[in-house]
């Protein structure tokens with residue numbers, strides 16, 4: 001699995017861990033990726049999206065409609 005957001009393309013960032021004694025060792029920061037069902041071109045798909053994109057609502061999450069709540073579909077369209 002590629003550690004990359006499917007929306008913004010943000011991936012692993014590299015840097016250095018610096019201790020108090022200034023020992024420098026390489027480290028990396030991984031994006032907080034979540035597997036979510038989103039609507040892309042009207043088709044629900046499961047993709048990996050970083051939490052920054054989820055919070056900024058760059059993606060439209062797919063809503064599972066159930067038989068118990070038929071009114072749910074009308075609100076999802078608007």
Ligand SMILES: [Zn+2]
Nearest residue numbers: 005008050053
């Ligand atoms: Zn993203």
